[in-house]
């Protein structure tokens with residue numbers, strides 16, 4: 597099977613497979629791989645997040661079963677938005693976009709539908725697991741999307757924290773006096789999320805654009821306000837990465853999410869922050885854009901399933 601074929605390619609029924617699901621606010625993506633990690637099939641469907649947890653689980657399972665096409669499923673991993681309770685595989689906290697999602701036993705519900713073990717991971721944690729595969733043991737992940745998420749791998753393992761809430765770099769303070777989506781003031785997210793980039797541009801220029809992508813188009817054509825907004829976002833991102841790296845001796849930070857596609861614009865601010873505020877250890881901090889694009893969360897979810905479910909036998 598051609599792994600590069602887009603759309604609803606299917607696995608061969610003889611292969612033993614693993615699958616990764618990326619459950620986001622707008623779509624559910626699924627990737628099926630063989631035991632060597634080669635991609636066999638992929639597709640995505642609209643995520644019915646306003647219809648409740650079990651409807652989302654139905655849609656995810658239907659997509660997964662269609663793509664595995666009867667091949668024996670070793671395990672499934674899920675990267676899902678929200679704070680995950682890793683003991684139960686349920687959702688502990690989530691944004692209001694997801695109706696009836698908090699408390700939903702996602703791992704158990706999907707496991708029953710797929711007849712296979714299921715590991716559930718926070719989507720930003722899964723992103724970093726996917727991106728950091730083959731990386732050294734210590735790395736920060738930052739996702740610049742509608743909001744700003746973060747994750748940390750230390751000694752090769754995700755650092756989730758006692759409440760599953762580690763890595764929330766988007767809601768660390770000290771980046772100005774703007775009100776954050778969480779209600780507090782001056783968080784990284786007020787400068788570096790896609791939503792914020794569009795808002796900051798509108799404040800400076802008086803022009804309301806639909807999203808950060810449009811601001812990036814203007815910046816690339818020389819619009820000084822747009823360039824300044826991306827510089828501020830990049831500099832705040834660089835400072836946040838330098839703070840985390842200084843605290844934890846992290847040599848690298850990987851930046852993903854939709855806004856990272858404007859790395860040509862962000863990197864000027866990132867480089868400026870590394871010039872003025874590099875970690876005092878003197879150890880170089882490598883801040884770089886993600887490389888897996890839309891596959892990172894699903895691939896990381898598969899890695900999470902390998903680690904959680906398959907390691908003893910794998």
Ligand SMILES: [Zn+2]
Pocket residue numbers: 766767768776777778779780783785
């Ligand atoms: Zn905040």
